[in-house]
Amino acid sequence: MSESNFRSAAIIGSGSFGMAMAKLLAPKLESVRIIGRDAETAASINSSHQNPHYLSKVSLDENVRASTNPEDALLHPLIIFAVPTSATRQMAEVLRAAGLPDSAILVSCAKGIEKSTGDRMSEVLREVFPANPIAVLSGPNHAEEIAAGMATCAVIGSDDHDLAIRLQELFMFPNFRSYTSDDLPGIEFGGAVKNVYAIAAGMAHGLGLGDNAVAALVTRALAEMTRLGVALGGRIETFSGLSGVGDLIVTCFSEHSRNHRVGLALGRGETLEQAVAALGMVAEGVPNTLSIHEAARRVGVRTPIIDAVYCILYEGKSAPLAMKELLTRDPRPEHS
Numbered sequence: 001m002s003e004s005n006f007r008s009a010a011i012i013g014s015g016s017f018g019m020a021m022a023k024l025l026a027p028k029l030e031s032v033r034i035i036g037r038d039a040e041t042a043a044s045i046n047s048s049h050q051n052p053h054y055l056s057k058v059s060l061d062e063n064v065r066a067s068t069n070p071e072d073a074l075l076h077p078l079i080i081f082a083v084p085t086s087a088t089r090q091m092a093e094v095l096r097a098a099g100l101p102d103s104a105i106l107v108s109c110a111k112g113i114e115k116s117t118g119d120r121m122s123e124v125l126r127e128v129f130p131a132n133p134i135a136v137l138s139g140p141n142h143a144e145e146i147a148a149g150m151a152t153c154a155v156i157g158s159d160d161h162d163l164a165i166r167l168q169e170l171f172m173f174p175n176f177r178s179y180t181s182d183d184l185p186g187i188e189f190g191g192a193v194k195n196v197y198a199i200a201a202g203m204a205h206g207l208g209l210g211d212n213a214v215a216a217l218v219t220r221a222l223a224e225m226t227r228l229g230v231a232l233g234g235r236i237e238t239f240s241g242l243s244g245v246g247d248l249i250v251t252c253f254s255e256h257s258r259n260h261r262v263g264l265a266l267g268r269g270e271t272l273e274q275a276v277a278a279l280g281m282v283a284e285g286v287p288n289t290l291s292i293h294e295a296a297r298r299v300g301v302r303t304p305i306i307d308a309v310y311c312i313l314y315e316g317k318s319a320p321l322a323m324k325e326l327l328t329r330d331p332r333p334e335h336s
Contacts, residue, residue, distance in 0.1 A: 006170050008032065010073035012091050013082035014041050014066060015281070016054045017109055020143035021080055024176060026061035034066040035073050042066035058147045071098045078105050078170075080137075081121070085112030085192075085284060088121050092128040102131040105163065109137050111191035111247075112284040115291050118298075120188040122157075133163050136184060137171065138191040139242035140250035142257070151175045155242045157187040179242065186234025190225060190244040193292055194251050195285030196309050197221035198259035199266070201252035203312070203319045206267020217305070217326075218252050223335075224303050228292075231299040259285035266312065267319050289313050304329060 007030050011018045014036030022032050036042055044052050045066035049059050073079055073095060083091055088110050106129060108121040119127070125134050135158035145152060154171060156178050158164040164180040171178040181187060197218065204214045225248065226239040238244055251257045262283045265275035276283065293310040296303040308326055311317040 005166070006078050008076045009078040009080055010035055010076040011080045011082055012070075012073065012095075013087075014038065014045070014051060014054070015082065016143035016147075017141075018080075018082035019051050019055045019058055019060070020141075020146040021082055021109065022060055022064045023055075023058055023147045024173065025170070026064050028170060030063060031076075032061075032064045033072050033076060034064065035070055036066060036068060039068050042068050055143065055147050070094045074098060074100055074104075077103065078107065081106065081108045081110060081125070083110065085110045085114060085121060086287065089114065089124050089128065092125055096128055100129070100132075102129075105133045105135070105167075107135045107137055107167065110284075111138060111188075111195060112288045113188070113192045113291050113295070115287050118291050118295055120185065120192075122184050122188060133160055134158065135160075135163055135167055136187055137167075138187050138247065140246040142250065142254060144256050146176065149175050151177075153177045153179065153242055153246070155179045155181050155187060157181050157184045157243075159184065181238065181241070181243075183235045183238045185232060186229055186238030187243040189229040189232050189234050190239055190241075191247055192284070192288050193225045193228060193306075194221075194244075194248040195259045195283070195288050196292055196306050197225065197248060198251040198257050199263035199283075199285045199289070199313075200305055200309050202257075202260035202263020202265075203267035203309075204263075204323065205260075206264040207319060207323060208267075209323065214252070218248065221252070221305050222248055224305055228296055228299070228301045228303055228306075231301045232295060258283040262286065272313055285309075286313060 010033045011021050012035050014034050026032050106125050110121045122134050122136050137154055139154035141154055156164050156167045159182050168178045168180050201214055204217050222245055229239050230236050262275045289310050293306055308322040312322050
């Protein structure tokens with residue numbers, strides 16, 4: 001059993017990251033309950049210990065069970081939200097209506113901000129659950145590699161230091177190392193904004209611009225992310241950490257990145273609708289581009305890369321033209 005004294009956990013969401021979290025945590029817990037929406041998926045997990053739709057080759061431990069009943073989550077002291085940002089508020093309200101106790105610890109793994117409000121996921125959870133302990137988990141954490149036992153690091157964010165330490169102990173494995181931080185705005189904005197840059201990097205790859213161009217794009221994206229994230233309340237050092245540059249690098253270059261794959265398709269001439277349909281999963285960067293572009297305008301921060309992706313996704317500008325405009329903007333000092 002974990003030194004953090006967690007005996008069990010409920011994972012909200014039976015997609016790739018929910019599966020990865022179940023695979024990771026099961027050896028330390030007496031039981032793990034996955035709460036999903038699809039009865040067929042739940043039945044498959046319970047009978048064969050596999051999910052036929054997500055990470056289908058991953059076999060879960062015997063102490064992992066699945067359900068479509070949100071009330072099953074009420075039996076667990078730790079609730080992990082592994083659903084897209086668009087579903088976080090809905091699932092939180094379902095759990096509140098079911099009577100989730102104030103003592104339940106809530107951890108958000110979603111990387112995005114709410115489209116209608118611009119709220120970070122911890123803010124959404126705090127609004128729905130004003131009394132519950134809340135934390136976030138972020139970093140270069142592709143579900144496929146976590147589930148395969150490949151090495152990575154993550155950051156646990158919470159304004160409750162003792163809670164962050166307990167969660168750090170739980171999320172500490174030979175191949176999964178955790179750090180702590182109290183900068184929730186920085187962690188969450190880094191995790192959200194990098195999705196937009198991954199689309200841009202994918203487009204650059206799809207256009208065949210070369211490694212030099214993509215490296216330059218990602219470097220300028222980090223500067224832009226830091227500028228915007230600090231204006232939105234994050235601390236500058238957070239963006240040089242796991243939820244900033246760490247997540248940015250893996251999302252912009254990995255074959256596992258959904259947002260990169262959308263950008264790659266756009267760079268090769270496909271429409272947004274074709275790219276999203278071929279993906280078959282949620283690419284958070286597509287809706288995030290709207291809310292992050294709006295947030296940047298609200299605080300008056302210069303964001304040429306975000307603006308370019310916004311124009312491609314929502315104003316019909318072609319990827320080649322947008323990239324050309326980025327490269328031919330007026331010259332300026334690097335650090336300004």
